[in-house]
Each structure stands twice: as structure tokens, then as C-alpha cells.
Amino acid sequence: MFRYIIKRLLELFPTTLGIIVLTFMLFHVIGSSPAMVVLGKNATAESIAAFNTKYGYDKPLLIGDGNVFDSQFFSFAKNLVKGDFGISTEYDEPVSEILKRGVGPSLTITLPILLGGTVIGISLALLCAAFRGRIVDKGILMISTVLMSVNYVIWVLLGQFVFAFKCGLFPIWGYESAIYVVLPVIIGIISSLGTDIRFFRTAILDEIYKPYVRTAYSKGLSHTRVLTRHVLRNALIPIVTYISLSIPFLFTGSLMLETFFGIPGLGNVSINAIHSADMAVVRAVVVLGALLYQIVNLFTDILYALLDPRVRLT
Amino acid sequence: MRSLWHKLSVGGKLALIIIVSYFAVALWGEVSYRIAKANDVTPSYNQVRDDLRYLPPSLEHPMGTDNLGRDVSKRLVQGARIAFHVGIMTSLIAIPLGVLLGLLGGYFGGKTDSVVVWLCASIASMPGLLFILAISMVVGQGLLGIYLGIGLTTWVGVCRTIRAEVMKHRNRAYIQAARVLGYSHFRIMFRHLLPNVSHIILIQFSIRFPSAVATEVFISFLGIGVQGEPSWGIMINNARLRLWQGVWWEMTFVSLAIFLLVLSFNKLADDLRDILDPALRSGK
Secondary structure: OHHHHHHHHHHHHHHHHHHHHHHHHHHHHHOOOHHHHHHOOOOOHHHHHHHHHHHOOOOOOOOOOOOOOOOHHHHHHHHHHHOOOOEOOOOOOEHHHHHHHHHHHHHHHHHHHHHHHHHHHHHHHHHHHHOOOOHHHHHHHHHHHHHHHOOHHHHHHHHHHHHHHHOOOOOOOOOOOOHHHHHHHHHHHHHHHHHHHHHHHHHHHHHHOOHHHHHHHHOOOOHHHHHHHHHHHHHHHHHHHHHHOOHHHHHHOOHHHHHHHOOOOHHHHHHHHHHOOOHHHHHHHHHHHHHHHHHHHHHHHHHHHHHOHHHHHO | OHHHHHHOOHHHHHHHHHHHHHHHHHHHHHHHHHHHHHHOOOOHHHOOOHHHOOOOOOOOOOOOEOOOOOEHHHHHHHHHHHHHHHHHHHHHHHHHHHHHHHHHHHHHOHHHHHHHHHHHHHHHOOOHHHHHHHHHHHHOOOHHHHHHHHHHHOHHHHHHHHHHHHHHHOOOHHHHHHHHOOOOHHHHHHHHHHHHHHHHHHHHHHHHHHHHHHHHHHHHHOOOOOOOOOOHHHHHHHHHHHHOOOOOHHHHHHHHHHHHHHHHHHHHHHHHHHHHOHHHOOOO
8 A cells, every 4th residue: 555655656746747847838938928928019128128037037948057957947846846936927926825815716616516516416317327218317318418518608698697687686796795606606516517417327327237236136125225325335436536636626716607707716817817918827827726636636546545455456 | 431320319310410511501601701801802791780780680680680780690600610610620639649649658558658648647637728728828819729729638538548449459369460460560550450449539529529619619708719700709708798788699599509519519429429339338
């Protein structure tokens, strides 16, 4: 077990390096000069030079002149380790401060969406499994295909139009009290429900024809008990993986929902940063999301190794 | 191909017919776009007519007109053109890349495979939509940014499925026979392995296409994607402003157009998966 954890930890290095190299390439090598983007076409040579010195864009890309490590790449990697994501060109304050402020509001909508979506999704998938091949199953399956075909943009606009504007049930825009997050949460759940149900249903049905299920039935256990106590427990393995992969997005927030409902979370911050070409912020959210993904993956893998000895051997 | 048609369910056949009709419409849009461009005139879908603003659907304008008096149905056709451009171009980037890397990793194994897995893992851990947006931002606004953004991030799924399938085939008798015959690795990969995993390409295409279209709608809606041409995302963004005042037609028809195309592709993808990949067959 110990060896497995060490092995898995070592695997973290190349991928993290990959993430850093990819983001660096994207934002520093391919991207146009940030000074030009921020200062505009009419910027003078002096103002561009001052901008580049201030934000460190005047350093060589890969290998420093005097000191080998005094380059954009190494300062980027070094600062990342220190948790320093640079300074936002738009707000002129450390990116880490902006990120800290955004995580809270993001969590207030993404956490209920994940919990609500999972509970509803698994319940409906169980219903499908219980009535597999029959009208209930086919109906739910058809509705999920329809649900996942509606564009996210349309869900948001339709939700705002019908529930907030026509019925006046919820406020349309803002972030002041709990009622403001209800509509975004509902829309978030509905828009991911189709994909979720179909995945959960497949995971459950993969288990349902296994011999242990037949054994459980032949012991005379009830339908409900077999489904919830035996089948669901085993189906939870793929389901937990599926859910754990969305944990990083809890923090980085929902781009669409936050922008459209004026929730000051990280999704909103990212979209604004993209519009104002605030590279430091976009870069920080991308890197942070990717690193979180790595960490979550590591924990799920270790958890599996603890629960299922077969994983350790392969 | 013909036997494939017979194996499709009724819904799948209907979906395929709808997709082919969309394709025909998109082709027609392409032709009218090219003709307008060659004659150097403003195409009819972009002509501003102040006297025709916000007309509800009528015989002359079957889907009404928008805030600048432009015919919604003509703009929808152009939207279909852009959607197919995005679906096809991103597939042309993602599928060859994914197939090549999947073949290399799965066939050679060892160090080559480690590099492929490493690339996949690095890209897969990037926050999807934001990464695509960042690529389009960095590459510059417009369709090229969208093609590259979607294309360069979504090959991972293709690569992983191809790699897994190739690993199953790698030690089968026909591959060993080819090796004994002294065929080159290149020949074995592309002449022997590829035809046996090619059904995955078809399935992956039908899965990727609708999600690429949906992503383009989102990006263009945010104003980062297509500029000046009526993409569906731009049309939605345009239509939403007046929806509150009762101008329902533009929004309704654009939404329906996107929905029908994506739904058809999802249905077709389901059917193709059931027919071509029995191991994945859901719930049977």
C-alpha cells in the first residue's frame, strides 16, 4: 500500500510539469504581447517598457541572461509553488486576492448543484434500473437525451425568462441573499441531469446482471433491498469517480451561470478576465483548476487502493 | 454502409435524415456565402433594412426579422453553415491527432505509451471550457481560435478509446502474423490495426460533433468567437435583448435549430454505439 502511494505521488510530477509547460506555452509563447493588449494600439514605447518591467514580461522566455533561472518560465514556476499568481493587469492587485474572494460565491452555487444533481440523478437512474426495458426506463432515457441536447445558453435564458421575468418567482440578477442562488442552482442541476442519469444508469445496469445479484434475489430479498444494498454499492465505484472529477469545478465555478446571474464567483472573474485580456487571472484559474484535478485524482486513486486490493497490484 | 442503415433504429434513421438535411442546408448556405463574397456584395442575410425591423413570421419572412430588419431564416441557414464548419474542422484536428497518438501509444507501449498517456493526462486535467476560451483568446478572435481551442483539447477522448482498443488487438494472431511476415510498424498500424478500430472513429465523430457545436454557440454567445457572421451563438445573444419585449421568433427558431441538430447527433451516436460497439451496449 505504501509503495502504491509513493508510486502514485511520483506520477504527479510529470503531469504537473506538463500542466505548467502547457499553460506557459499558451500564455507566454503563443499569446501576443500582453502590453499591447492592455495598453492598446496607441501605447508609447516607454509605457510598454514600463508595463513589461512591472509585470516581468521583459525577461527572457526560457533561460535567463545572467542567472539561468531569471526567466519568465522559471519565475512563473517558482511563483506558482509559492502560491503567487502574479498581479492582475485589470485590477492592479495580486491575483491570489481576487481568487480568494471568488471561491466562496462559486461554492454557494456549485456545491448545491453537485449534491442536488447527484441525488436526483442516482434516484432516477435507480428507477430506470428497477423498471429496465419498460416504459418508465425508456421514458426517463428519452427525456435525458432531450435534456442533454438543449444548449446551456438556452437553459439560462429560458430559466431567466420564464421563472424570473414572467412568473417573478426569483430575482433575475445579483447576489444578495439565498434566494438569488436558487434559480442558478435549479438551472445548473437540470442542464447536467441528462448526462448524469445516463451515466449512472449504465453504471448500475453494468452490475445488475452479475451473479451476486441473482444470489441476492434467490435468498428472497426484496427488489428494493437488492437494488439499494447490493447493486448500488458496487455501482458506486464508477459513480464516485465520475463525481470526483467534477470537484475541481466546484472551486473554479460555473462560467455561464455566474456571468448570467451576476454571482461574483471565479467563473464570473474568469469571463471578465477573458474579456479584458487579463492574462494573469485566466492563467491562474486554468492552472489552479488543473492542479486541483490532479490532487482530486490522487485522492480518489488512493481511496480505491485502500478499498479494493486489486487496484494496488496493477 | 448500407447494412448500417438497416441496423439503425427508427429514431436513428430519422436522426440521420435530419442531419443530412442540415448538411444540405449548410451547403446551400456555403454556396450563397461564396457567391456574395465573389460578387463583393453584402449578402442578403447581412443587409440592414430599417423598414423591416422586428417583423413577426409571415409568408415573406417565414421566421420573422431581427433588430436590423434581417431575415431570420436566412441567418439560420448561415448559422448551420458555421456549425458544420466548426463540427468538421474541429474533427479534422482532433480525430487524426487522437487516432495517431492512440495508435502509437497502444501499439508500441513502453516509453512511447508513457509519453502519450502523459500528454492525455496533462490536457485532460485542464478545466475544459476555460482552457478552450483561453486558447481562442490567445489565438485571436474568430473561427480559427475556436477550431484550435476545441480541436486541440478534445482529441484526448479519441486517443484514449483508440489506445485502449489497440491494446486489446496488439497481441492477437493477425498482428503477430503481420509481424512475422516482416511488415513495417507503420504498415501494421495503418493497414492492419486502423481498419479494425475504425468504428471508434465514426462513434467518436458523432459524439464530438454536437458538443463542438454547443461549445461554439457558447463561445460566440460570449462575443469571443465568430465576428460579423451570423453564428447561432451570436443570434441568441442578439435575440435575448428583445425577448422581454415579446420578440419571440428569433430566439425560438434559433433554439429549435440548435436543439434539433444536437438531439439528432446524440440519438445517432447512441445508435452507432449500440450497433458498432457491442461491449458498450447500454443495459442489454
